[in-house]
Amino acid sequence: MPVYCVSYDLNKVGQNYAHLHDELRSSGTWWHHLGTTWLVHTSEAADQLSTRLRRALDDNDSLLVIKVTRDYAGWMPKKAWEWIERHL
Incomplete structure (x- = not known):
C-alpha cells in the first residue's frame, strides 16, 4: 500500500x-x-483519497495528495522517520 503526503490550506476563518x-x-x-x-x-489511490477528503473542504481551500517515495529528506523527530521507514 502506498503512503501519501496530504497537505492542505484551510482558508475560511x-x-x-x-x-x-x-x-x-x-x-x-x-x-x-x-x-x-x-x-x-492507505489502499486508496491518490485520486480516490483526494476526492473523499475534498468533500470535507470549502471551495476556497487547497489540497495536495502526493505519493511518498524513498527519496525524502527533512528535519523531524526520530519517531517520524521510523514511521516512514516502517510504512514505505
Missing part, C-alpha cells in the same frame, strides 16, 4: 474542519506531526 480530520484518521494508518500535513498509509 472560524470554520470547523473536524470532519476533514476524521476523514484523514479513517484513511488507514496515519502520522501527523506537522500542522497541516499528514502521512497516510
Whole structure:
C-alpha cells in the first residue's frame, strides 16, 4: 500500500474542519506531526483519497495528495522517520 503526503490550506476563518480530520484518521494508518500535513498509509489511490477528503473542504481551500517515495529528506523527530521507514 502506498503512503501519501496530504497537505492542505484551510482558508475560511472560524470554520470547523473536524470532519476533514476524521476523514484523514479513517484513511488507514496515519502520522501527523506537522500542522497541516499528514502521512497516510492507505489502499486508496491518490485520486480516490483526494476526492473523499475534498468533500470535507470549502471551495476556497487547497489540497495536495502526493505519493511518498524513498527519496525524502527533512528535519523531524526520530519517531517520524521510523514511521516512514516502517510504512514505505
